[in-house]
Structure formats: structure tokens, C-alpha cells
Amino acid sequence: MSEARAIKTKIKKEKEQVYRKPLIKRRKPNRSVAGDFFLYLFLILVAVVMVFPIVYAVSSALKPLDELFKFPPTVFPQHPTLDNFSDLFVTMGKSWVTFSRYLFNTVFITAVGTAGHLIIASMGAFVLAKYEFPGNQVFFKIVTVAMMFTGYVTQIPNYLILNKLGWIDTYWAIIIPAFASPMGLFLMKQFMEGLPTSLIEAAKIDGANEWRVFSGIVMPNVKPAWMTLIIFSVQALWNNRASTFIYSEERKTLVFAMQQIQGGGIARTGQGAAVLVVLMAVPIVIFIFSESQILETMASSGLKD
Numbered sequence: 001m002s003e004a005r006a007i008k009t010k011i012k013k014e015k016e017q018v019y020r021k022p023l024i025k026r027r028k029p030n031r032s033v034a035g036d037f038f039l040y041l042f043l044i045l046v047a048v049v050m051v052f053p054i055v056y057a058v059s060s061a062l063k064p065l066d067e068l069f070k071f072p073p074t075v076f077p078q079h080p081t082l083d084n085f086s087d088l089f090v091t092m093g094k095s096w097v098t099f100s101r102y103l104f105n106t107v108f109i110t111a112v113g114t115a116g117h118l119i120i121a122s123m124g125a126f127v128l129a130k131y132e133f134p135g136n137q138v139f140f141k142i143v144t145v146a147m148m149f150t151g152y153v154t155q156i157p158n159y160l161i162l163n164k165l166g167w168i169d170t171y172w173a174i175i176i177p178a179f180a181s182p183m184g185l186f187l188m189k190q191f192m193e194g195l196p197t198s199l200i201e202a203a204k205i206d207g208a209n210e211w212r213v214f215s216g217i218v219m220p221n222v223k224p225a226w227m228t229l230i231i232f233s234v235q236a237l238w239n240n241r242a243s244t245f246i247y248s249e250e251r252k253t254l255v256f257a258m259q260q261i262q263g264g265g266i267a268r269t270g271q272g273a274a275v276l277v278v279l280m281a282v283p284i285v286i287f288i289f290s291e292s293q294i295l296e297t298m299a300s301s302g303l304k305d
Helices: 002-019 033-061 082-094 099-130 136-146 151-165 172-179 182-192 197-205 208-219 223-238 254-262 266-298
Strands: none
Touching: 033 266, 082 099, 082 266, 099 172, 099 182, 099 208, 099 223, 099 254, 136 182, 151 172, 151 182, 172 197, 172 223, 182 223, 197 208, 208 223, 223 266, 254 266
């Protein structure tokens, strides 16, 4: 008992030292004023190049129809208007399936698919990263190889399997394959391998069970990984047309319905520009909010044994 108590005390002290570790002093850069000027100038140019497509898309959505066909084209609208958005919702309202139904389908598939992918990938990565069992490395190699195959290669096998299960033309035809995406498992495992094993051992000595260790210690310490996974998963599911597996109009996604409007010809060019802004708004907003949380936790995510 005394030896076990001594080990427990030692692990607690090591854990306290990890969290009390002083912050590394910021090293002053060895650059001249001219070097700083050109560095910031380069960063500004890169930022302008990256933000220009978003600005141009929003500006196009605010242009009246005559300005959209103006040559040479202008970046900013001379007479901004919201007519493109109002026309878009009028067109969507004339469909026998309501706009709210398309929106519900997309939100439901995105939310459930992302949550399931995050939970399953995290639990599988925890086992692969922190436990040794026969076939551990072989299984991870299979996951790594699976990342090499694109959706075009696996589309036919996926369809055959989902058809046998009777999930064609249901939400599960999109949600269940999202659970098994190898990218999430790979990403989470790589982050969890950097988590100090001493924290897990200390929690087990304190009496925490496996679920408590996973939910209370592992997941909070790999927050940058699962926030990044959420961004990727939301972007993939939100932009999924689902036209291959879902045939009923009342189950189709918002992306599919709006892309049909984009293909309506020259008269719907303005509505097409509005469609682009609506579709890209959600992933961008989620990325902005997630980015701040990733930056806040990145400093404490690099602990290693």
C-alpha cells in the first residue's frame, strides 16, 4: 500500500509540474525595420488574394442584373440591391417542397453526421493511440491506405452496401458513411499520441473509469483536433448534394435545390450569385468561431511525455 501511495503521489507531482511549467519567453525577432516592412507587405498581399474571392462573390450577389453582365466587370456594385436574395427565396417558395424542408434536411444530415463522426473517430483514435492490442498497427495502416481512395472510387461499393441494408433514399445513406470517414480517425489519433500518458495513469489511480478518462481528460486536451474535424465534416456534409443516394424530393438537400436554380439560365444569374453566398456562409461562420477556440487551446496541446 505504501509503495502504491508513493507512486500515486509522484504522478500527482509530475502532473502539477506540467501545468505549472513557466511560459517560454518570446524571443525578439532579429529583423530590421525594412525586413518587417516587407514581411507585413507580403502578408497583406497574401491576405488580399485569399479574401478577394469571398468579397467578389458577395459583391456579385448584391449587383443588379445589368451590372452582372457589364464589361469590363467591376468588383464592387455601383447600385447595391438585395433583389437577388429576395428573388431566390421567391423562386424557392414556388417549389412544391418548401425552403424550410430543404434547410431541415441539410441541417439534420450535417449535425447528426458531424456528431457521429466526431464521437466514433475520437473513441477509435483513443484506443489506437493509448492501448496496445494484436493488430493495432495493421488496423491503422488500413485506415491510412483508405485515405488514398476518393469518393469516386468507393461510390459503387457504398451504393451496393447501402442498397442491401435498405438505406437508399433515406438520410442514413449520407449520415452513416460520414461516420466511417478515415480522415477523422487519422487526425484524432495523431493528436492523442501527443497526450501525456501520465495524465491518464493519474486519473485511473484516482479511480476514474475509461469513459471518465476519455470524456474528462482526453477530449478537452485534444480540443484543437476535434474542432478541426468539425470544420472539415461540416464543410463536406453541408455541400453534399446527396443526389446519388437520395431520390425523393422531400429528402433532398438545400445544396441540390439551389444548384438547380443556378442552372436556370441567364435570367437567374443574379439568383445564382445569391445561391453561392448562402451556401458558403455557414462553413465560413463555423470556421471563424472554431478558429478562435483552436488558437486559444493550441498552446496547451503540445504536451508530450
